[in-house]
Structures are given as structure tokens and as C-alpha cells.
Amino acid sequence: MREIALPTQLPPVAFTHNFGRFNDSFGVKNNEFEVIYLNKELGQNYYSIRIKPVKYKLEFTEEKIAQSIKLNNGSEAIFSTWIEGFNILVFENNNWQYVLSVDKKNSEAVTKEVLVEIANSIK
Numbered sequence: 001m002r003e004i005a006l007p008t009q010l011p012p013v014a015f016t017h018n019f020g021r022f023n024d025s026f027g028v029k030n031n032e033f034e035v036i037y038l039n040k041e042l043g044q045n046y047y048s049i050r051i052k053p054v055k056y057k058l059e060f061t062e063e064k065i066a067q068s069i070k071l072n073n074g075s076e077a078i079f080s081t082w083i084e085g086f087n088i089l090v091f092e093n094n095n096w097q098y099v100l101s102v103d104k105k106n107s108e109a110v111t112k113e114v115l116v117e118i119a120n121s122i123k
Helices: 112-120
Strands: 017-025 028-038 046-053 067-070 076-080 086-093 096-103
Touching: 067 112, 076 112, 086 112, 096 112
Parallel strands: none
Antiparallel strands: 017 028, 028 046, 046 096, 067 076, 076 086, 086 096
16 A cells, blocks of 8 residues: 556667556565566567565575666666576665566667666656
8 A cells, every 4th residue: 555656767669568467475465566568569578567565575696686786866776687588677766676677689779777767767
């Protein structure tokens, strides 16, 4: 029963559909909100935003972190490539953990810097 702020910026690739849903994880009902953007013609045009309370956050070991990045609000973001097929940016904002995930096939268009810009678009 808390407000969730979404990024106002999207990756610079074409999407035909977007979906939102609540997921149950850690045995807790509706403790994660997920938004998926996809292109039915171009499978590599896939982007998702997963948001969950910080108390249920994903933890990253050192070897899974490609780079730590400072966001405009002063918080730290983690860029990782350890999930097969995806680049992810993970950060916290207002007691929520955000996981931005994009297909690695779009790495030239959706760079790490683009993911950071998207993260910085949350107000």
C-alpha cells in the first residue's frame, strides 16, 4: 500500500506491448511489481523493470558486479552482466529495489549509460 515511482524514460528501441503484474516471492503475496516491454516482431527488444521492497532485495556477490555507479540522487547502482542473455542495473530508491533488465542483443542501443539515464529519470 505504498506509491511506486516509475522511470519516465524508456530504452531507445521499439516496443509493441507492455504488461504489468504483481508477483509473489519469498512466500509473500504481491511483494514485487514487474513491468515488461517487448516487441512481438523483434524478440531482442525486451526490457523489464522489477520493483520490490528493500527488505526482499536481491543481494549481489562481488564477482557478479561488473561496475558500481553513482546515481544523481547519490545512491549507488550495480551494473551486472551475470544473468545469461541480460544486462541489469540494480539500485534502491525510496525503500524500493529496482532491477532494470535489457536483452544483451541490444547492448549497442541500450548501453550501461542508457540504463543509468533511465534510473535517473525516477523522480
